[in-house]
Amino acid sequence: MNKPKGFIGWAYVRVSDGSKQDHESQRDSIARWAKSLGLQIVRWFIDSGSRHKAEKRAEFQRMMALLGTEKPDFIAVDARTRFGGKPGGYEYGGFVDRIRKAGVELWSVLDGLLSGTDDLTVIKTAVGSLTVTKESKERAERS
Secondary structure, three states: OOOOOOOEEEEEEEEOOOOOOOOHHHHHHHHHHHHHOOOEEEEEEEEEOOOOOHHHOHHHHHHHHHOOOOOOOEEEEOOHHHHOOOOOOHHHHHHHHHHHHOOOEEEEOOOEEOOOOOHHHHHHHHHHHHHHHHHHHHHHHHO
16 A cells, blocks of 8 residues: 555644754655645644654644544654654554554655554564664764
8 A cells, every 4th residue: 555545634744943943844745745646634733842752742732632533534744753752662652553543544755654554564663663762872872
């Protein structure tokens, strides 16, 4: 599968530091991806903040809360790391589980379907989470 099952979606954009990065490149990437597949993005959630502190990202929290009352066909992010979660992958997995239970797919422009239950997607998610954890530790050591 190389595109969402439905056509109506939301997009989530996050940069680590709003003063040094802009949201436009991610927004443009998601918009181009959606257009190329004939998809419509009806809501944009745009945040600044650490991937490890989802509880402090207001738009992320609003998006997750809206899943209880609204149901897009998919949520799109530019890359899996933009979605975020604490190191280790358990928090990220919990977010993906909530999205899946709402009947919504999570897609990445760069990484494809993130909410799939096939073995390859599950393994890629686990390895990706471990890589993020390793990168975070290395960055902390360099600082």
